[in-house]
Amino acid sequence: MTIYVARRLGQLVLAVVVTSVFVFVLLRLLPGDLASVIAGTEATPEQLAAIRTELGLDRPLVEQYGEWIGGMLHGNFGESPVNGTTVTGELGQKLTVSLPVVLGSTVLSVLVAVPLGIVAGSRHRKPDGVALSAFSQLGIALPSFWVGLMLIVVFVVHWQVFENAFPRGGWDEPGRAVSALVLPTITLALSQGAVLMRFVRSATLDVLHQEYIRTARAKGLTRTQALWRHGIRNASLPVVSILGVQIASLIAGVVVIERVFTLPGVGQMLVSDIRTRDLEKVQGTVLLVAVLVLVIGFAVDIVHRLIDPRLRVVA
């Protein structure tokens, strides 16, 4: 196990390095560079050159990369040359909005999707099972932002149950802040839960066809008992690995959801930075997201191993 963790950790570090290089190189490919963004369209070539020197854009790429990574390792994610704010400070503040949504919808989607998925799987020929899986199929195909807009129409405009915008004071007004985050969390949980439910369903079905379930049934256990005692742990394996994937896609999904509900979160920041071509910040934010995703993948692998003793033996 220790060896496995160490090896997997090595892989993680390697993946982070490759990702950072990838992000760095990709963002240097753009047609108009940062200097021309800052200087505006009417800058003289001399002004451009001066700004490039100031930002270090005229130095070799390797050197620039080294400096960027060095800063990242010291917790300095860079400073926006466009509006002078530091990425770290802004990111921290934005995370107080995005993180509750991501965590909340992860928990919510698991709580809803796992039981429903098991029901849909074990009753897959019955009307309710079919209805449940048709429902999840619809949930997968519906764009999350559209669902969000519809929820706004019903709950904010029509019934006025929830706040329509995140309060300016942020978490200084806890009641209003929570109220503003309820619908985004539900929206995200719905679209993620639909996908998750489908996986839970197929994992359950898969397990129900296994021979050990037949054996358990032959011993006299009821279907439910057999599924509960012998099936659940086996069925949880693919679901755990999907959960990692799900959390990662939640992080991407939050970008869109924040836009729908006009939440001042990380996603909104990323999109507006892309629009203003504030690449220094885009670079930092994207790398942070990617690292987060990689770390989640790492954690999922470890958990997977803990649940499934067979994998431990093979390694």
Next chain:
Amino acid sequence: MKALWRTWPGRIGTVLVGVITVSALLSLVWTPYDTGKIIPADKWLPISWRHPFGTDGAGRDLLSLVIDGSRTTLFVAIASAAIAAVIGLALGTASAVAPRWLGEVLINVIDVLIALPVLILALILVAALEGSVWTVALAIGLGSGVVLARVVRGEASRVLTQDYILTARACGSSTWRTVWRHVVPNISSTVIVQLSLIAALAVLAEAALSFLGLTPLSTPSWGRMLENLQQTVTVHPGALVFPGLAVLTATLGFNLLGDGLRDAVDPRLRTRSAAPSPVFSAVLAPADPARTDRPTTGRARQR
């Protein structure tokens, strides 16, 4: 084709994708109204025979806008699937056929790329290049292509152990020829199913990106329509219904088509539940490398 029609998912999927295709082709020659023309007098008309979907705040016919948007959607769906197919087949077969060390390097690179969620990758590409329909297709194609590569590698490694590959080698077939003539045809059914699901994801991703305002204004798009209509959602919520349903039609269509195709090419799976494909989940975000190419470990172990 007949087998595709035999199952309900296949049937519904074919019809829905058919509707989108017809609408996209139609938009090339005709739309009920001119989508570029602003008629202030006609703004926010309700649903009627003259305007089946109503009109927007500029008096434009929503049905015409939806028909126009289907062209972009279909284009992005097909282009992304094509790019994913090229990347997936090339990387996947290469990593299966190449010498061990090179294969390992390739698979590690693939795994890292898989770790970037497609939407994030698309955001980077849109930041780096101009946001055009091609950029969107490239991002989705690249993002799902690497996941497809994982699937292809798994399938190709399985095919490579078959006797007919050995026979082909013995007959003096070059590696290139073996792959092209014997491996690719044998994995093509799996790949086609995956491509259909990739197309569905591309529809959603394109809608999301244009909703975020990251695609050019000049391209008609459902996501863009929804973004415009969002500003007046409190007053005219009804206008949002049809563009949303359009996205639903396309996504559901490609998803069900994929399910139907899977059942058609592999009747063995029919009795079991249709297990969600690896691409389906992994394209949304990274997947664990150890499992993506073996979605059915449970069954494999059983044997």
